[in-house]
Each structure stands twice: as C-alpha cells, then as structure tokens.
Amino acid sequence: MARTLPLVTAGYVGSLTNRTQTLALPGKAVWSEESALPFTTTGVAPDALPGAGDPSFTVYFPVDTVISIGPAPNASTGARYFVPAATERSYYAQPGDKLAAVAAV
Template sequence: MAFSGLHVVCAFPGSAAPQIRAASLLGRPIWSETLATAGTTTNASPGVDPTNGLGDTVFHVLAAADAFVAVGPTPNASTGPRVLAPAGEFVTIYVAKDDKLAWIAA
C-alpha cells in the first residue's frame, strides 16, 4: 500500500555522548504515529530523557504531500506558527515537553 498522510517519529537527537548531543542525527525513537488525514498526534513529547539527561526531543516528519505542521501543547496548523513539510522530504523540529504535532495539507 502506498504511503499517504504524514508520519512523525518522536526521538532524542544525537547520541548520549555530551560532545555531540546537539547533532542533527536521529537518536533513540520514543514513539511514532502515522496520521492518514489532517489532525493532531495523540502522543506528546516527553521532553528530557530521564535515563541519560539528553536534551529536548525532536519530531522527525515525513509527508506524502506538501503539508503545514505546527507543534506545541495545542498546535494549530491552520493559523500557525507553522512550518512547511515538503512532500517526500524529512523535516526535523526540536520540541519541548508535552508538545504535540498537528498538520494540514498545504
């Protein structure tokens, strides 16, 4: 089946090594969701990793078609602030504790 909608992975960025925590590498995944239609994730960012003290988490997003995404405790992708997620390209957004992601078609 072809991919449609938007897929988001919540993960810790970089690695556990202090000198490369800010690296743009995708670290340990926490959760993922595929949203077939515009909407908001059911999961939220846990923030700081309690096991190793890593910083804030990231949402790693892939959209099947151009989409606008917004993050926050109650995100609204219609009114923003929002970011364009081009079709087929990964977009990585640093997020804070309890942030969710919402999306709409561009």
C-alpha cells in the first residue's frame, strides 16, 4: 500500500558495532512522526551519542517536497533540499535540529 502521509524518522547514521567504517545507512531510530504538509517536526534530532553514529533524519514523502533542517527551519525561504516523490533519503543533522517540509511548487 502506498503511503499517503510524509514520514520523518530521527536517529543515527552509521554502524553501532563497527565504528571504523563510515556507512551512510540509517542506524538506530529514536522517534518517527507523520503529518500532512506543510509541517515542522515536534521532535528534534537526538544528542550526539558515541558509538551510535551521527544524528540524522530519514524522510519519505509521497509527493515532491522541499525540506529545511536546523534549529528553526523554514522550508519556504531558508536553506533547503528538494526531495523527489516516493524516495527515501537520509540527511545529517545537528543535535536539537528540527525538520520543516512543504510541497514543492
């Protein structure tokens, strides 16, 4: 079944056991949120945690979307990324960052 709501998952990128390898794969999930566009997450990127990888957001949007990541993100006017419809992408974040999203025009 196709997703109808955007999904954002905050967690860590990297291996829990093999810290000598740099892997751009989603690792330990901390929380997830679903919401209709436009939105800003209520949760924040987790604190840095040695051995768990770097804080990150993994996103999936059913429509073309523009996102912004930061302490007070603005996906309409701030620094932003384009996320094509029906793709999953992971983005590094700083501890305490939020993610904002709007439908691409």
